[in-house]
Amino acid sequence: MEAKGFRVDLSQASWFKSSRSxxxxxxxxxxxxxxxxxxxxxxxxxxxxxxxxxxxxxxxFVYGAKDGEFDLD
Incomplete structure (x- = not known):
């Protein structure tokens, strides 16, 4: 995959979900x-x-999520 100046091989990526999932x-x-x-x-x-x-x-994104920027009111 190539985007934003990065060329990465996702077939070798180690994927993970949040520990809260x-x-x-x-x-x-x-x-x-x-x-x-x-x-x-x-x-x-x-x-x-x-x-x-x-x-x-x-x-x-992470700082915004921690700060409540994306919370629904």
């Missing part, structure tokens, strides 16, 4: 840190498309 949870995403980028995919469709983020984009 239950074992029978079917609406999760999986994350892999690979080639200096962060890849995200739908856990229900591991052979489907993945999104690729730069470290700065990932940090902005």
């Amino acid at each position: 239950g074992p029978n949870c079917d609406n999760c995403v999986e994350v892999a840190f690979v080639g200096g980028a962060i890849a995200v995919r739908d856990s229900k469709n591991p052979s489907g498309a993945a999104l690729l983020f730069t470290p700065d984009e990932w940090d902005a």
Whole structure:
């Protein structure tokens, strides 16, 4: 996969879900840190498309989530 200046081989990626995801949870995403980028995919469709983020984009998302930026009111 090539995007945002990264060329990564997702076939060798180690994917993981949040430790807060239950074992029978079917609406999760999986994350892999690979080639200096962060890849995200739908856990229900591991052979489907993945999104690729730069470290700065990932940090902005994580900090926003921790700060409640995406909470529904």
